Amino acid sequence: MTIVLFGGQAMAETVGQPTPWKLGLQAGVSPVATDIHNFHDLLLWIITLISAFVLALLLYVMLRFRASANPVPSKTSHNTLVEVLWTVVPILILIVIAVPSFKLLYFGDKTKDAELTIKAIGKQWYWTYEYPDNGNFTFDATMVADADLKPGQPRLLETDNPVVVPVNTNVRLLVTAADVIHAWAMPAFGVKKDAVPGRLNETWFRAEREGVYYGQCSEICGTNHAFMPIKVQVVSKEAYAKWVEEAQQKFATVDGASPRLADARVAQ
Numbered sequence: 001m002t003i004v005l006f007g008g009q010a011m012a013e014t015v016g017q018p019t020p021w022k023l024g025l026q027a028g029v030s031p032v033a034t035d036i037h038n039f040h041d042l043l044l045w046i047i048t049l050i051s052a053f054v055l056a057l058l059l060y061v062m063l064r065f066r067a068s069a070n071p072v073p074s075k076t077s078h079n080t081l082v083e084v085l086w087t088v089v090p091i092l093i094l095i096v097i098a099v100p101s102f103k104l105l106y107f108g109d110k111t112k113d114a115e116l117t118i119k120a121i122g123k124q125w126y127w128t129y130e131y132p133d134n135g136n137f138t139f140d141a142t143m144v145a146d147a148d149l150k151p152g153q154p155r156l157l158e159t160d161n162p163v164v165v166p167v168n169t170n171v172r173l174l175v176t177a178a179d180v181i182h183a184w185a186m187p188a189f190g191v192k193k194d195a196v197p198g199r200l201n202e203t204w205f206r207a208e209r210e211g212v213y214y215g216q217c218s219e220i221c222g223t224n225h226a227f228m229p230i231k232v233q234v235v236s237k238e239a240y241a242k243w244v245e246e247a248q249q250k251f252a253t254v255d256g257a258s259p260r261l262a263d264a265r266v267a268q
Contacts, residue, residue, distance in 0.1 A: 016188035016213025016232075017154055026187040029209040029234075032108040033190030039100050046093065108190065111204040114172035116165065122175070122182025122195035122217065125224035129163055130254055134244045137251040143227045157214040162231040164247075166240035167210050175201045183219035186230060192218055207234040 016026065028034045064070065119130040126142040144158040165171050175184050177195035185192040189205040207213070217228035235243065 016186070016211060016215075017157060028188060028190060029207050029211070029213070030189045030191075030205045031208075032104075032205060033188060035104050035107060036190045039104055042100065043097065046097065050093075108203065110202050111170045111172060111206075113170050114204065115169045117172045117174065118163065118165070119174040119176070120163075120184050120195065122177040122179075122184065122221070122228075124179050124222050125217075125228045127159075127184070127217075127228070127230060128178075129161075131244075131247070132254075135248045136254045137248055138254050139247075139251040141231065143229050154214060156227065157216070157229045157231065159229055159231040162212075162233045164233045164235060164240060164243050165207060166237045167234050168206065168208055169237070170206050171204060173203050173205065175203065180221050181219050182217045182221045182228070184215070184230065185218035186213060186215035186232060188213045188215075189232075191215075194219060207232070210234050210236065 016029070018026070025037055025040065028037050065073070117131075117133050119132065121128040121130070126140055128138060128140050130136065130138045139161045141159040141161045141163065143156065144153065144160055146155060149155060149158060173184070173191065173193065175193045175195045176199060177197045179197060181197070182195040183192060184195055186205070189207060191203055191205050193201050193203040195201070211234055213232045213234065215230040215232075217225060217230075219225075221228070
């Protein structure tokens with residue numbers, strides 16, 4: 001069965017993937033990603049100013065206290081003002097960094113107003129997804145081999161079954177693993193959450209722009225670690241409702257037969 005994700009309309013522009021020769025972070029399409037980018041810019045300014053200040057001090061010392069300009073070196077061994085400054089100023093800088101840092105950590109941790117829950121299970125080497133709010137169906141998402149790629153599909157990032165979510169919806173993402181530690185990472189959403197066997201980690205995102213977004217497992221999880229991509233399609237709420245109806249018919253339920261096992265039985 002073919003699932004139509006956009007009601008027959010042209011697919012939205014693909015923005016959520018690496019671009020050759022691009023500088024900076026991928027464009028953020030979620031509130032968390034936007035705050036991460038703002039925090040990154042703040043840190044960049046702080047680091048740049050500190051580096052420029054230290055460079056200026058080094059140049060001043062090299063010129064002012066070189067042997068030819070300062071034949072009789074000073075014997076000063078203590079300066080209260082300088083010692084207070086080099087203690088207090090770094091503390092103030094750390095406070096300036098810590099306040100938005102902790103706010104961002106708590107903001108990206110979880111949402112109190114989740115409208116949709118999706119569970120991602122990392123396996124060697126693919127992802128299994130469950131939709132408990134929409135009939136509890138489940139499916140596997142494996143990488144599309146190079147020989148099977150269609151025009152426009154990115155190599156090493158395309159999957160056979162994408163994760164589909166509605167636009168402007170608070171999505172609670174539960175992440176775990178079935179074997180070793182994996183990590184569900186989606187740069188455009190500002191999400192990177194470890195998938196640990198025996199534990200259920202939680203994060204969230206709200207995609208504010210329709211389109212196709214790509215990520216990868218970001219934890220070294222074995223031989224095929226580099227071939228464990230993530231594809232998320234963000235669609236309108238109407239298109240999502242249509243997809244759910246078709247997905248409930250196409251995919252097995254969590255307590256039913258696994259699609260992977262069913263395919264294996266057919267092949268036999």
